[in-house]
Amino acid sequence: MNDKPKPINKKRPNPIDAHVGSRVRLRRMMLNMSQEKLGEQLGITFQQVQKYEKGTNRIGASRLQAIANILQAPVAFFFEDAPDVSPIATKDLVESGATSHVMEFLSSSEGLQLNRAFVKIQDPKLRKRVVDLVRSMAGEPEE
Numbered sequence: 001m002n003d004k005p006k007p008i009n010k011k012r013p014n015p016i017d018a019h020v021g022s023r024v025r026l027r028r029m030m031l032n033m034s035q036e037k038l039g040e041q042l043g044i045t046f047q048q049v050q051k052y053e054k055g056t057n058r059i060g061a062s063r064l065q066a067i068a069n070i071l072q073a074p075v076a077f078f079f080e081d082a083p084d085v086s087p088i089a090t091k092d093l094v095e096s097g098a099t100s101h102v103m104e105f106l107s108s109s110e111g112l113q114l115n116r117a118f119v120k121i122q123d124p125k126l127r128k129r130v131v132d133l134v135r136s137m138a139g140e141p142e143e
């Protein structure tokens with residue numbers, strides 16, 4: 001018998017798995033769908049959905065196709081703006097802990113609410129004024 005303890009695996013999620021998971025979360029939230037509801041339709045637990053969304057567990061091709069169908073999005077949607085995964089880029093992403101700030105924002109409650117309200121503004125001039133207002137509040141110069 002081998003009584004040696006197994007080493008703790010502190011491996012970080014693959015950047016692509018994390019990105020695809022964050023896009024699943026974004027789309028699910030855009031549809032006001034709970035993790036429980038998505039899991040129910042997939043025949044899995046909401047905990048498994050959480051693991052997919054965090055990138056902890058990889059989503060297989062057939063499962064991603066099922067998720068795309070349920071969330072009414074093309075599979076390509078989940079890969080849009082994916083990070084460069086060359087060995088050097090992956091190493092840099094893992095070492096820096098970099099995440100997509102845009103995806104993080106859009107996945108937040110405030111980001112989602114702001115996005116939903118903003119896209120309902122039909123007047124392009126008014127939309128620009130909203131952007132200018134937010135920029136000025138953030139202390140950024142206007143473009």
